[in-house]
Amino acid sequence: MDIRKILFVTKFEELWFDAVESLMDLRKASLDHVVFLNVIERDKVALRRGKGYQKVEEVRLREMANIRFINWAETLFEKGLEVGAYIVVGSLVKQVITAVKKENIDLIVVGHEKKGRIEQLYSSSDILEIIRRSQTPVMVYKYNLDNTIAVEKPFERPLLATDFSKTSKTSIDYLKHMNQIIKKVTIIHVADPKSLKQPSAMGIQKTRKDIRRKLDDLCDLFIAEGIDASPAVYVGNPAKEIVTAAKECNATMVITGTSSNPSLKEKLIGSTPRFLTEKTIIPTLLIPPVT
Amino acid sequence: MSKKVLVVDDDPDVRLFNVTVVEENGYTPIEARDGEEGLKLLKEERPDLVILDVLMPRQSGIRLFRDLKTDKSLKHIPVILLSGIAKRTFLRSQKALTEFGGESVPEPEIYLEKPVEPEELSAAINKFIG
Numbered sequence A: 001m002d003i004r005k006i007l008f009v010t011k012f013e014e015l016w017f018d019a020v021e022s023l024m025d026l027r028k029a030s031l032d033h034v035v036f037l038n039v040i041e042r043d044k045v046a047l048r049r050g051k052g053y054q055k056v057e058e059v060r061l062r063e064m065a066n067i068r069f070i071n072w073a074e075t076l077f078e079k080g081l082e083v084g085a086y087i088v089v090g091s092l093v094k095q096v097i098t099a100v101k102k103e104n105i106d107l108i109v110v111g112h113e114k115k116g117r118i119e120q121l122y123s124s125s126d127i128l129e130i131i132r133r134s135q136t137p138v139m140v141y142k143y144n145l146d147n148t149i150a151v152e153k154p155f156e157r158p159l160l161a162t163d164f165s166k167t168s169k170t171s172i173d174y175l176k177h178m179n180q181i182i183k184k185v186t187i188i189h190v191a192d193p194k195s196l197k198q199p200s201a202m203g204i205q206k207t208r209k210d211i212r213r214k215l216d217d218l219c220d221l222f223i224a225e226g227i228d229a230s231p232a233v234y235v236g237n238p239a240k241e242i243v244t245a246a247k248e249c250n251a252t253m254v255i256t257g258t259s260s261n262p263s264l265k266e267k268l269i270g271s272t273p274r275f276l277t278e279k280t281i282i283p284t285l286l287i288p289p290v291t
Numbered sequence B: 001m002s003k004k005v006l007v008v009d010d011d012p013d014v015r016l017f018n019v020t021v022v023e024e025n026g027y028t029p030i031e032a033r034d035g036e037e038g039l040k041l042l043k044e045e046r047p048d049l050v051i052l053d054v055l056m057p058r059q060s061g062i063r064l065f066r067d068l069k070t071d072k073s074l075k076h077i078p079v080i081l082l083s084g085i086a087k088r089t090f091l092r093s094q095k096a097l098t099e100f101g102g103e104s105v106p107e108p109e110i111y112l113e114k115p116v117e118p119e120e121l122s123a124a125i126n127k128f129i130g
Helices: A017-022 A055-078 A092-103 A117-134 A166-175 A201-223 A238-248 A264-269 A272-279 B012-024 B035-045 B061-069 B087-099 B118-129
Strands: A005-009 A033-040 A082-089 A107-113 A138-143 A158-161 A184-191 A228-235 A253-257 A284-287 B004-008 B028-032 B049-052 B079-083 B110-113
Touching: A005 A092, A017 A055, A017 A107, A033 A055, A033 A092, A055 A082, A055 B087, A082 A092, A092 A107, A092 A117, A107 A117, A117 A138, A117 A272, A117 A284, A158 A166, A158 A238, A166 A201, A166 A253, A166 A284, A184 A201, A184 A238, A201 A228, A228 A238, A238 A253, A238 A272, A253 A272, A272 A284, B004 B012, B004 B035, B012 B028, B012 B118, B028 B035, B035 B049, B035 B061, B049 B061, B049 B118, B061 B079, B061 B087, B079 B087, B079 B118, B087 B110, B110 B118
Parallel strands: A005 A033, A005 A107, A033 A082, A107 A138, A158 A184, A158 A253, A184 A228, A253 A284, B004 B028, B004 B049, B049 B079, B079 B110
Antiparallel strands: A138 A284
16 A cells, blocks of 8 residues: 555645645655645635625635646656645535545555634534545644644654554554655554453463563554564543653654544544544544555 | 546636637636646547646646647647646756756746636637637
């Protein structure tokens, strides 16, 4: 599974060209095509009381986006990359899905801006909806967060959070051939505290040892491809522990799978990918479930 | 039978403009919305001239230009590049692609930067097939 073609979704407010440039390391692996997408929200040009559809405003917004995309495209063309662009009016999720299908995209890159609680909820929902409907990995960049770290090479030291599911295996397949750009991967599993309710310390230690052994096996897959890998076991709330682990191992990106059928509890209080999308200060790569 | 001009551009307004100029000069326009469609029509229709945009979805004009100029049966077809992308960028991109192991290709016959006046485009068209 190679990342040959990326879709870069931007509203220009939260995702800029430096994010694209930080992904140029992927050129060493397989990247050869970048597609830009700017979705003009309908409420900016339509549904205005007494004004009807504002064609002039649409043209103005399109041309503004076009000028930016031309600047960005020129930089990428000169590096020998193939570049395309879409500027469309509509709903974000629908337009992203359409572009992914038309272009056969391998990775979607979106921004995630600091917003109010309600807006944030919708924004995260959009991202999870995109990944659910497109079956394409989504990389979420963070912008305008007070404590955001500008990551120059997100794929350099990724943290891979695994629950040993099929989706986790897909994540490994996605990464293990990137030995030209990944220096070290840290693979973690967050154990449920309930699983440690053993009658003795030895029982708990055995559980940890079993998890650690499984993680070692996954690390071996990377080491066989020439990528340094190390395991770590955490206990507690998965989302919070993943954020902690990312800080502790100085990760440049968090990678995790998403569930195809989130539980009612997850829908109500927020899933791990949603939490990571909102709370991590480094890019998050969400891998879709295996269908 | 009038000569055929393939117009490749993703912007419908620009396509309409180009097609109108082609028709006004007495030629038959063929339209494509991106590089992939353009390449398909190039092979099917064997036009006498191509007016090509650079920044397009699915396949850019840079790639289509390379495909055309490295195909023995197509490379004689003259190309007018008509784009918002600077000529310098276009030439550098071709150089970069050649350095990445691609075949060296000649410069386009004419490179016009958008926007273009109808007279300018007409003159360019007639220079090759007039």
